[in-house]
Amino acid sequence: MTTVLILDDEYLIANILSFALEDEGLLTVTAGSGKRALEILDREHPDLIITDFMMPGMTGIEFAEAVRAHPDHKNTPMILMSGAQAHLGATRPDLFAEVLDKPFRIETVIEKVKALLKLEN
Template sequence: MTTILIVDDEYLVADILAYALEDEGFMVVKASNGRKGLEILDRERPELVITDFMMPVMDGLEFAKAIRSRPQTAKLPIILMSGAQASIGRDSPELFEAVFDKPFALNEVIGKVKELITPHD
């Protein structure tokens, strides 16, 4: 089963996204900030990351740079979801495969996830 890591300090957003992705057959793990996300990354080996931008401890930009700096995760697809900072993500195509503004259309995010990874059991 394909694992997706969602990193967002807004639990409601993370939960809604997680439920929608689980309904599509994905396994979802969640973290509330980038530092916790890196810990989960090492343990769970997700095939895609969805991250918020504005978070405590380590923001989405720092988190994405940390993922890219590690040889084992350098090619991992990362989707950014952000309110005011989406333009920063769009200015960093080397970090993010896709950027969605909050509020986002759930079906568009799921469509992009499916495009970036092919589920396999």
């Protein structure tokens, strides 16, 4: 089954994304910190990662750099979702396949996820 790792320290946002993607037939795993998400990577082998920017311990960019440094996950597509810091992610196409602003439209997130996973809309 196709797995999406959702990294956001705001649990409500993580849960909204998780429920919406599960309704589309995807398996989701959530984490509230970059450290926890890095621990999940090798266990779950996600097909796609959605990360927030501002989180305790490390930013979304620091998390993405750690993922890219890992040989098994260096090509995993990532989406950065952020309010004020989205522009920082937009300057890093080496890290993020998509950068979305918060607040987001759930339909847009689903569309981008399906496109990156090459699933039918």
